[in-house]
Amino acid sequence: QVELVESGGGLVQAGGSLRLSCAASGRTFSAYTMGWFRQAPGKQRELVAVITRGGSTNYADSGKGRFTISRDNAKNTVYLQMNSLKPEDTAVYYCAVPRVPMTMPTQTTKWGYWGQGTQVTVSS
Helix, strand or coil: CCCEEEECCEEEECCCCEEEEEEECCCCHHHCCEEEEEECCCCCCEEEEEECCCCCEEECCCCCCCEEEEEEHHHCEEEEEECCCCHHHCEEEEEEEECCCCCCCCCHHHEEEECCCEEEEEEC
16 A cells, blocks of 8 residues: 655746655655646646656656656655746646556556645646
């Protein structure tokens, strides 16, 4: 079982930055692929960024060049640094682990462990 707790959300003006954190339980955190998703009102949950256990990363087009995912295995924590924020980035942001933790799925349904989410609001 994996427990995930996000933090770092808040209200920021367009062009600003936020860093989200996700603390994970489990002795094998370093072996997990970790992902950040977001869900805006009335929209489906979408993948934002992924980092593998080896540190390889992948980003949705919406965040490329602005968002950076990273991990600190000593702290069992994954981060999402978000720069140049836009009003359309407003959403609840979730971290997640795949149902098969070492894989790197693109489909949301193949991610089985979720945090409670943290709200990010970007004002124009």
